[in-house]
Amino acid sequence: SSPGFPVKGRPFQCTTKIWTGNTATCWIPSVAGTQFSVHWRCVNPQDASSGHVFIDGNDVASAIIRPGAYNPVLRSGAKTKDGLRPFTFAKLNLTDNERLANPRDPTLMDIGSIELRLTYVRLGPPVKFEGYETKNRGLVHERAKKMGAHYTAYGKATELPKSRAVSTAPLDPGNPGPHVRFIFRYRSLEVLQAQGIVPLPQKKRPAEEEEEAATQGTLVSSDPDDGGEPGGSNVHDREGVPNLPRKKRPRRLSSGSPENDENMVVSTAASDDGMTAARKMPLFMEDDEDNEGQSIPALNSCQQKRGSWAESRCRFEGC
Known part of the structure; x- marks a missing residue:
């Protein structure tokens, strides 16, 4: 099933995964012009939970x-008026003019x-959904040392049914949260390689290249889902996207507190196409839609158990 875009996504491997307290951080390569969404679920949802998506520092979903409720929720964009x-994902526009950029x-x-900030909450009465404010970033000064960096732009608005809140x-109130935070830091693959976060691809000897080519030829001829069919799991648009390392089996992360490491799975996926204490309610307005009418396929990567949270997923999708 497709999560709202006509190209199926593939599991996308996090790099340099780190747990610090209740915060998990990893790095992921981004491709300018690629759309993405964020989705998550809770393994054992005994209490209500709120998830807020902050992109480039802004609360946008x-x-x-x-x-x-065991089904995952999905956010593929900012719901505006x-x-x-x-x-x-988009490239930053740089300038050396301080009058145009600080x-x-x-x-x-x-x-x-x-x-993604996750918090246990009490639910109050329904309220009016106001929508989020979005603004694409303007020029950035060269001295900010953001050469080759990406940011998140907001595409043209498409009509949605009226949202609940x-x-x-x-x-x-004594522990208002957030109780768990997932941070995905995104950069272009070239920047991650230059910073030593992602290893450079190793050059292969001619014999290895011939052997791999023969193996790939066998796989292509025997897998009816390969080669770009709509149901295939290996639909690629490789223009401008270097080959990533072969995906490895999920590795256990350590937070230094084994007694806390329960029930957490963190994963990402990419498209091949390109609260203070509360005294009374209401206190916060929350979007009460689950998945924008889209179904979410199962993904597996970067397993980590922690608390009762289950999965945080960034999904990168191309139209």
Whole structure:
């Protein structure tokens, strides 16, 4: 099944995964012009939880998982008053003119990050959904050292049915959260390789190249789903996208606290096409739609158990 775009995604491997307290961080390659979405679910949803998606430091989406709701939720764009504006990786526009861009702009620190903040909440009555404010970033000064960096732009709005919203307050006012944070830092593959985060591809000897070519030929001829068919799992648009390393089996991450490492799975996927304490309710407005009418295929990567949260997924999709 397709999660809202006509190209099926493939599991996308995180690089340099780190747990610090209740925060998991990893790095992922981004491709300018590629749309993406974020989805997550809870393994054992005994209490309601709120998820907020922060992109480049801005709160641009939210969702509620109710007690007993095992289905994942998905956010593929910002819901504005004009409709859904899809998340899209884009190249920064640089300038050396300080009158046009401040080289010391503090908001530049958050560029290149997708953060999911998860919090246990109490649900209140329904409220009006106001929509999110979005604005594409303008020029960035060269001295900000953002050469080759990407940011998230917001595509043209598409009409959506009227969204529901619900008020929330922290489940425990003494511990308002967020209780778990997932941070995906995105850069172009070339930048990640230059920074030593992603290893450079190793050159193969001619004999190895011939053997691999023969193996790939056998796979192509025997797999009816390969070669770009709509149902295939290996649909590629390789223009401008270097080959990534072969996917490895998921590795266990360590937070240094084995007793806390329960029930958490973190994963990402890419397309081959290109709260303060509450005293009364309502306190927060939360988007109460689950998956924007889209189904979400199962993905497996980067397993990590922690608390009762189950999966945080960034999914990169091409139209």
